[in-house]
Amino acid sequence: MTQPSEGPAATGVPTCYRHPDRETWIRCQRCDKPICPDCMRDAAVGFQCPDCVREASKGSRQNRALYGGERSADPRLTSYVLIGINALVWLAIAATGGTKSRLADLLALRANGLCSPGDGYLYDIERRVCESTGSTFLPAVDDGAWWQLVTSVFTHVEIWHVAMNMFALFIFGPALEGIIGRARFLAVYLVSGLASSVLVLFLSSQYGSTVGASGALFGLLGALLVAARKARLNSQWLMQNLAIGVVITVVGWRMISWQGHLGGFLGGVVAAALIAYAPKEHRPLVQWGGLALVTLVLLGLTALRVSTLA
Structure with missing residues (x-):
């Protein structure tokens, strides 16, 4: 004034x-x-x-995130956007048939394509043969549907599934973004989701389908543990949540993808380690170069897996 x-x-x-x-x-x-x-x-x-x-x-330190990058003005924003995307995908699937939705078949992660003639069963038949009979072919990664590596992370069919996962994202997402900033948070989320999908391709049934953000969420939990350890913060509440997640995974192993949870957790740990332990002199180069390298390795592993299914 x-x-x-x-x-x-x-x-x-x-x-x-x-x-x-x-x-x-x-x-x-x-x-x-x-x-x-x-x-x-x-x-x-x-x-x-x-x-x-x-x-x-x-350019002062007060406007910088703990490990480089700009501090988020609102650390909740990215999580809200991700929650919104997941909710919209769920609504679209619910509106197009729920468990019988063709959209869910296109977005879910599947290693090997299957033929669905509409009799309630799935058959391992080539796409050309399947479609020649008037049946519906369910594409998979080995058929070129590589988008499923990412889309499956945003796909849920049951309302309880999307509700639980989005609640976890609401809890862990803002906490991690507040530490590492918006761009790095989103990178960790996507790398964790990709790592989750890749381990599912290697360790799950090639004819099963997998959906859900759980792998990416385990990645956020792993990243928070790394960031807390580097900053020497109290991580007791993180360990408690990890223990709860492990118990739920073990108890529900027949319905829950432990492969996706493990892959996401490992992906989050690696991504966060690159961010938190990058030397200050070349921090952006090491962080983004390292994340790009991890992504290329994961895509290379996917190509390797696809070659064994062909």
């Missing part, structure tokens, strides 16, 4: 660059602009003007 005008300054006398009606002999130590007492900001040496202080604060 400025004070009322005190009359025009004398001719030839310096005036504040923000308040031309005020005489002043004080200048900003950075830009040398004349500043009045109301515009003076304490600096390490002398005073600075508001513009220089604002410019300096853009």
Whole structure:
């Protein structure tokens, strides 16, 4: 807030660059602009003007996340967007048949394609033969449906499944984004989801289908553990949640993809380690280069798995 005008300054006398009606002999130590007492900001040496202080604060530590990158203005935003995407996909599947939805068949992760003639059974028949009989072929990664590596992470069929996973994302997502920033948080989430899908391809039945964000969520939990350990923070509540997740996975192993949970957790740990332990001198290069390399390795493993199914 400025004070009322005190009359025009004398001719030839310096005036504040923000308040031309005020005489002043004080200048900003950075830009040398004349500043009045109301515009003076304490600096390490002398005073600075508001513009220089604002410019300096853009690159200051207070606006940086713990391991580089910009601190999120609202650490909940990315999680809300992810929750919204998952909810929309679930609604689309529910509106197109639920467990019998063709959309679910396209988005779910499946290693080997199957033929669905509509009699309630699935058959391991080539696509050409399947479609020649008028049946529906369910595509898989080995048929070129590589999008399922990612889309399956955003796909849920049962309402209890999407509700539980989104509640976990609501809890863990903002906590991790508040530590590492928005871009790195999203990278960890996607890498964890991809790692989850890849381990499912290797260790699950090639004729089964897998859906759900659980793998990516285990990745967030693993990333939080790494970040907490690096910062020497109390991680007891994280270990408790990990233990609960392991118990649920073991108890429900017939219905729950332990392969996806394990793959996501390992992916999150690796991604977070690259972010948290990258040397400060080359932090962005090591972080993003490392994450890109991990992604390429996971895609390479997928290609390897596909070659064994062909």
